[in-house]
Amino acid sequence: MVKAHVTVHLKPGISDPEGNNTLKALQLLGFDGVVAAHTTRVWTIELATKSKDKAKEQVDAMCRRLLTNPVIHDYTIKVE
């Protein structure tokens, strides 16, 4: 069994409405010290294989087909 962690984040320059709205909400709640808020999504995928290389290749294909939007997202894959 191989576990892969895929970290999906926005490409530089892409606007981050979720982060911006969270920042505004935190400031409205009285947290004046906050200057930035961003969010990242981490997928944990378990695969029934023993080869880490094969797992990484498969997870990369999953990212391209389902987990990420190549127009706005960058991703990194960590296999353990």
Place this chain on the structure above:
Amino acid sequence: MVKAHVTVHLKPGISDPEGNNTLKALQLLGFDGVVAAHTTRVWTIELATKSKDKAKEQVDAMCRRLLTNPVIHDYTIKVE
């Protein structure tokens, strides 16, 4: 400036429809080797303070007030 990373994940036993649907979708796309899929959200919060302890305390309050749902979420805070 202090940067805090908040990792939000579901409590054990809480159903994970997003993970389950991703698992089903990946299997429908032909990725037969996948046995589990889960998602975690990571918030990156930047604070205009120099005290790491104070930052951690503030971020903990943010989690309780906005970033997490205490009924279904556990969270960990890492300050750097």
